[in-house]
Amino acid sequence: MAENTIALVSFALTLMVFSYLLGDVPLIGSLYRIAVYIFVGMTAAFTLVVSYEGVILPYLQDIQNPATSWTTLGNRADIYIFFTALLFALLLLLKPIRSLTWLTNSVFAVVIVVGAAVGATGAMTGTLFPLLQATVALPEGLSADFGALADTLIVFVGTVTGLYYFHYQLRARADGGGEPSRVGRGFRHVGKVFLVTALGAIYASTMLTCLTILTERIGFLFQFGV
Amino acid sequence: MGRGAGIGAIMSAIIAFAVGVTVMFSLLLGDNPALFGDLPDADELARRFALPADVLLRLVVIVVALSIVIGIANLLFVHVSRLTSGKFYSAVLLASFGFTIYWYVTRQGDTSLLEAVQLPIESALAALLFLSLALGGARVMGKRRDIWGLLFVAVVVVVLLASLPLAELAPLRAWSDWLMRVPVSAGARAMLLGIALGMVVAGVRALLGQDRAFRG
Numbered sequence: 001m002a003e004n005t006i007a008l009v010s011f012a013l014t015l016m017v018f019s020y021l022l023g024d025v026p027l028i029g030s031l032y033r034i035a036v037y038i039f040v041g042m043t044a045a046f047t048l049v050v051s052y053e054g055v056i057l058p059y060l061q062d063i064q065n066p067a068t069s070w071t072t073l074g075n076r077a078d079i080y081i082f083f084t085a086l087l088f089a090l091l092l093l094l095k096p097i098r099s100l101t102w103l104t105n106s107v108f109a110v111v112i113v114v115g116a117a118v119g120a121t122g123a124m125t126g127t128l129f130p131l132l133q134a135t136v137a138l139p140e141g142l143s144a145d146f147g148a149l150a151d152t153l154i155v156f157v158g159t160v161t162g163l164y165y166f167h168y169q170l171r172a173r174a175d176g177g178g179e180p181s182r183v184g185r186g187f188r189h190v191g192k193v194f195l196v197t198a199l200g201a202i203y204a205s206t207m208l209t210c211l212t213i214l215t216e217r218i219g220f221l222f223q224f225g226v
Numbered sequence: 227m228g229r230g231a232g233i234g235a236i237m238s239a240i241i242a243f244a245v246g247v248t249v250m251f252s253l254l255l256g257d258n259p260a261l262f263g264d265l266p267d268a269d270e271l272a273r274r275f276a277l278p279a280d281v282l283l284r285l286v287v288i289v290v291a292l293s294i295v296i297g298i299a300n301l302l303f304v305h306v307s308r309l310t311s312g313k314f315y316s317a318v319l320l321a322s323f324g325f326t327i328y329w330y331v332t333r334q335g336d337t338s339l340l341e342a343v344q345l346p347i348e349s350a351l352a353a354l355l356f357l358s359l360a361l362g363g364a365r366v367m368g369k370r371r372d373i374w375g376l377l378f379v380a381v382v383v384v385v386l387l388a389s390l391p392l393a394e395l396a397p398l399r400a401w402s403d404w405l406m407r408v409p410v411s412a413g414a415r416a417m418l419l420g421i422a423l424g425m426v427v428a429g430v431r432a433l434l435g436q437d438r439a440f441r442g
Contacts, residue, residue, distance in 0.1 A: 006338055010346035017350035037315045039347045041322030048298050049330050055291035071280050085288035109238040113246035113432050114286045120429025121253040127422035131415055151408045158412025166420045196374050198413025200381030201406060208389055210356035217353045
């Protein structure tokens with residue numbers, strides 16, 4: 001596609017998306033929806049292409065070549081794995097048949113549980129242990145620098161109280177109800193300060209990213225007009 | 227629940243437990259010869275432990291890729307059926323899908339369609355997000371006039387102002403740097419640890435068959 005054509009199409013589509021700001025004006029209001037439907041159709045097509053080119057095609061090519069193997073089990077095992085996956089995908093299509101739902105659910109069970117096991121193991125080895133180590137570790141030469149010591153303490157207190165904020169525990173009252181303990185409430189308040197600060201900073205960073213993109217888009221529109 | 231459905235649910239739970247525990251142990255013990263100490267065949271043992279997770283992950287990757295294909299086919303069927311009742315936008319979606327596939331088949335490796343259509347729409351949508359975020363921030367101040375709303379907006383304003391390249395704002399920038407390094411880092415760590423703990427709990431619930439997602 002020629003560079004001018006790319007610029008012209010980009011210009012038109014950017015204006016179509018920005019027409020959202022004009023609200024539900026007849027004719028103009030539909031421009032935004034047309035752009036979004038084009039986007040959805042194209043994203044679906046690209047997703048299909050990536051799934052086919054990135055996963056299905058390489059596996060299909062590999063099982064046809066006896067010299068290659070994904071595991072130490074050899075090419076024959078690869079063929080079994082591929083056709084088991086195909087069978088699983090076919091079983092997913094049986095969902096509307098009520099008497100065979102258990103077959104579909106068993107396939108879902110395998111997919112969900114493998115995902116859950118990978119997620120849980122990854123969370124433990126990739127986030128929990130490294131973050132806990134980083135939070136409790138004291139930097140070298142800390143005793144000489146009071147500021148660094150205070151910062152390390154604040155990070156430690158913030159992490160512990162922030163984590164405590166997600167913990168719900170009530171003390172039983174005489175009337176059968178429950179209320180949080182005074183210490184727990186204090187911990188949660190301190191934790192909330194750190195969480196709100198972190199969320200505010202994340203919000204501001206996202207705004208800055210979007211503002212940069214907005215500036216680039218407006219710059220493009222003016223450049224195209226000139 | 228009928229008897230068949232009950233047996234099905236139990237079977238799904240047993241399969242889930244067996245597969246989940248196998249994958250978890252295989253991931254934790256596999257490809258880590260140090261765990262097996264001075265055993266003479268520690269490398270081989272570690273490789274063998276890694277094998278079940280490798281096989282099951284490959285199986286699931288292919289199933290997920292095929293599920294995406296099934297999902298896209300479903301999307302197309304839904305829009306084709308809406309086409310018969312004269313929905314214009316469904317025609318736009320189908321035309322866009324068809325054109326992209328045609329482009330991919332006839333001009334492999336040409337990314338100009340991505341540059342001309344996909345990138346501008348994504349960028350323009352992200353640009354619109356800035357206005358939504360700014361409006362959202364203003365609403366926080368309008369609806370939640372308490373200490374937490376005030377703290378949230380104050381942090382947003384400090385971080386935004388500190389990003390301006392003005393010499394007069396140097397003290398604010400130093401303060402913003404400290405804010406990012408200490409309280410924001412602490413809050414983000416707490417959130418990440420909370421997410422990680424939640425993932426572990428959700429994973430264990432799925433392993434034990436307590437999750438209803440696959441029980442029908």
